[in-house]
Amino acid sequence: MKKEKDILQHYIAHKRLRLTRQRQFILETFLSMESHVSAEELYKEVSKRDPSIGLATVYRTLHLLSKSGLAQERQFGDGQTRYEHDFNHSHHDHLICTECGDITEFEHPMIERLQEEIADRNKFSIYTHRLDIYGLCKRCNKKGETFMPTNRHKGG
Amino acid sequence: MKKEKDILQHYIAHKRLRLTRQRQFILETFLSMESHVSAEELYKEVSKRDPSIGLATVYRTLHLLSKSGLAQERQFGDGQTRYEHDFNHSHHDHLICTECGDITEFEHPMIERLQEEIADRNKFSIYTHRLDIYGLCKRCNKKGETFMPTNRHKGG
């Protein structure tokens, strides 16, 4: 938290912006929530403790956090942009359950390595990447055991 | 083309829907274009040769093609849903240039294999997945050579 505030402060100073009460409070709230929040969800939480803060400011601050490296914008296909914590979080990928919406994070260095290999081969310089695997989580797998095939993915 | 039309026909019969002039024409046009088109782009192309076809029908038909397995909906982060050809196309991933928007496809069986490994470990059954790598393509890399760092990606 202290560290994150420093990062924001540094970015703000660098860009000659201003560190406002709202920005600090939105950052705090963002960090206190679990990752993958939408602007609307964050706004609701922020409003609880400070109803004076507007939705537009939440959107603006989320962009600011993205640019300063504290958050990462992502779309998981439900129509709204979601924001992940992006400081002191090593890169990770996602297992997304299409049944219950549960998101599990995982890391796999070897996959990362292979991606670099591909980038090199294409003279492509990687800025970031996303690997999302969609399917049924352990629990939902169990529920539908009788009629769910176990590996419906397309061969590659 | 023949095969794709058969698939659509089969799906339509199965669901007791109707094979209309519009649906056939939209499918044809979709297949004639490069992959990763948006509804708007497809509509524009369709309109050229048949201005009577409405935008809503293009949207509806794209959903139909998705359900029948001829197209796959995807979001690449530019705000609109894009549709890929999804018949007789083996699974592939994407290198997406954040500068010029160019999308290059690639395949890497080893990465696929590692994903299955992770899924197994989490008792997760894969339905599909997406791996998108964002960065600068060969050409854009060259353009900004003087001030673009070559590997801005975060370590995993």
Added chain:
DNA sequence: TTTGTTATGATAATTATTATCATTATCAAA
């Protein structure tokens, strides 16, 4: 303080997509 911005909140505007609805087209059965 004053002064010159930048940020905010309320809300209008925009954009992509979906829903509505009167009219038309399809298709199976007579």
Added chain:
DNA sequence: TTTGATAATGATAATAATTATCATAACAAA
């Protein structure tokens, strides 16, 4: 073939997420 039930269409209104606008307030430096 006609017919009749109903699915599909086109035009457009509605929705939802996000962005722009703008008058007012807050900040930071002199």
